[in-house]
Amino acid sequence: MLNQLTQLCRRLLFYFRRDRFDRELEEEMKFHLEKKAETNLTAGMSPDEAHYTARRQFGNQTLLREKSREIWEFRSLETFWQDFRYSLRMLRKSPIFCLTAVLTLAVGIGANTAIFTLLHGLFLRDLPAPRPAELARINLIGPLPRLESVEAGIPWRMYQQLRLQQQSFTDLSAWVNSRVNIRDGEGVLRMYPSIHPTGNAFEVLGVKPYLGRLLTSSDDVRGGPSMGWPAVLSHGFWYERFGGDPQIIGKQLEISNTIVTVVGVTPPEFQGVLPGEGTKIYLPLQFLAVLIGKNIPDSPGFFCRPIGRLKSGISLTQANAELSVYQAALIREFLSPDQIPPSFIEKAKLTVSSARNGLGSFLVKQYWRPLILMQCLVAVVLLLCCVNVGGLMMSTVYARRHEFAVRTAMGAGRWRLTRQYLTESFVIAAAGATLGAAAAWYGIRLLLAFFIDPNRQEGLFIRPDNTVLLITSISAVLTTLLFGAAPAWHAGRSDPGTLLKSRTALGARKRILGRAFVPIQVALSVALVASAGLLSQSLIRIRTEQVGFDIGHITITCSQFYNLPQKGDALLDLYQRMVDRLEQLPGIQSAAATWYTPMTNSMATAVFQATGNGAGSREDSRMAWNEVGPGYFRTMQIRILAGREFERNERDRSVCILNKSAASHLFPQQAAIGEYVRSNDPQQFPQEATCRVIGLAEDAKYASAREQAPRTIYFPLNGRSGGALVFLMRSDYEATAAAAYRRALAEIAPTTPLLRFATLQQQMDDSLGQQRLITLMSQLFGGLALFLSALGLYGLLSSSVAQRTSEIGVRIALGARRGAVLRMILYEALRLLAAGVLLGSIALLLTVRLIQGQLYGISPFDPTILFATVGLLGCVILMAAFIPALRAAAVDPIQALRLE
């Protein structure tokens, strides 16, 4: 140790007397040589011979001097620094090459980083807790009608029993998610997602507070602790809503009409136990009683989601084995057939699974496959980027082969040359990665906007963190190896002998490999560009589709009246007062309340039948239904063809309005008005109703613009419609509607929160999120593929022209016209293009199958799109080929032959 320290000191000292070192070493060697020469001279050699022999026997002086110096230097660091500066100089000399390479890699790395960040945030990120592998969640899994295994947790009372009984965990905790109302910075009530853990939950996780303290067992008592209810804010919420106020601890906050005290802030890396949900605030589990107004935790239907910490040495399998022993008894005791379908209870099983990345949220299941698919796609794109940049670099190696040959001849080591080239690659990759990471960091917000589910209020919440940096660094190194290895190897292998002697022989072998890439890239471009065209056209057609109502001028917002004391008729009166007030306010042309809004990708359906004579009795009578308030049709601008709209006093299902398709289906032979319709679907529509048709409305689309307008039956709003109805407001501007709604809400229901405003057009765009994302991606990748194939071709032709310079020189000298040379190179490009298009049509056939489901109103083999694709590709390819072709045509035969 001490020895190493003194060595280090000596090394450092060396840097101060470097020049002296060199001088002294040289003098020493000169001394040796002279001595040797003297000896040789006395042995009878001629003076010249004596010196020469001495030098020969001594070896390569420069190399030896370098070796001696290296012993003292921090070798690798210095070489790297040297190579780094040299690389910068070389790259500055060819800015276009540099820029192209960096941008290409930036796109590739940026796309990978962005997608991986999403993937990581949703599925792979460990909870920031000590030993996350020990965390496990417990769920009841069983067959549910129409829902595929939703992880709903277990009943609260079962959890309590299980916590006492189990042996595998050091402790169990439970988490429940809900929503609370908090005033925002402007004093407007807003709804935020909240999490309600048991008191020991943070202890089980082992998360430490960022400020103050987290929730403890003494907080989670019925009726609240004597100090009042405590609340813990998430770091993000504390920052956004309270500006990161360091004095926040002890401040009081009104949450859903209850005063709570802020006791702490969670650390920034802890983003809740539900990935992607973006929890804002943590309140004790018993606080739910305040939110809902009764002691729900004790009611048998109340579910919670347990997270436990396994005892050390206990595996998930062992924990599952333990549960399987007494799960039957637990299920029998705590699942009542009154609330849960017996078919579920029969097959239900308690399962323990890992909770190292939290409780799987609803989002996780939905996005797993598309994200994996996208990750694969961007990985392929990155690979293509690497191949192309590698190809470009290869042509620079070829152009610089004389430099390398001279350097090898002068004693540069092979590994040194290889290394220098790798450093150059790394500089390019690092620049690309930096740019890519920056793009990903800001781009991820844009990407998240495509993941808004129109049925939910918030979109995904993923915050890029250090993993982004990690991933980009890894990809930088990986890409360096991928695209830099081959050129670097070639650079190191350059043999001065053959190179200095002849220049034409080399490279002929390599061309075959390079040639194969271009058609493949062209093929990919054909498939991607054509898909992008088809998808964009589909999207345009969907968005401009006639939906049957005024989509652009209707603003919607969801009311939260279910916690108000008014129920039944009183609640409907409240809604009516709101509608009336809204219609009085300036700018609102018309307003109404409704149960379901269109363009959410979902709709309610049930089976209805006509009663009485002449009714069509067809098999399939499933139709969509909705409950709408007075003024709905007027607001939506759906024409009433016959009869009338609902009136204020119609508040039950004794009357209904049919749309045109429903009427002609149910009553094919007669006018529907005045006839009766009966529901016949005890499962989906348990409250059987027979109703008189009082109106006939024009057809309108319901779940999405892609589908035909379904047969629809409308009922009036009634006592069962609930307190979460949606207000529709028709106005010229969304802002007018929002302002009016805020005013009306403040006057009529000031204790309820304000939610997001959206126009129906926005809602439709949100519902098309995945489609828009796919379209955008295909456009992006199509453009990229096009660019890459142009780049690939350019690289290939450039190096081929460079290799054939002398051949072209001979041709021109022998009388070939420049036009012919130009054509020769362009033909080469066209041959590659033709091969690519041929391959591409096969690729397109395969792709079309994948995207067929997304197409709308356009044939997958739409001739316009296909011709446009090939035309575009041809233009780009020819443009890329033109530069090397012109260069070839401009070859000066004398110059070319003199070099030979």
Added chain:
Amino acid sequence: MLILKSLARSAEPMHGYGIYLYLKQISQDVIQVEEGSLYPALQRLALKGWVKAEWGQSENNRRARFYKLTPAGRKQLKQEFADFERVLEAIMRVMQTS
């Protein structure tokens, strides 16, 4: 080790050429290396602190760099010699038994 040994043999500091001549003479031309590779080796020893270099006058009054064994170098030589002897002994024993 050979360089250390040659320095240990001589009471006085030696210069590079002297070491070369000594090695050549002792090994009777068995060891044939590039003469110049002696110098990087010397630098390695200097870095480790086993030899110390000083400038002085050569036999015919020329300036030359002389190398001297340090106490640490002497210790190292003893250590290496002991190791070498052990290995040699082992080899000899194997050879004799067969």
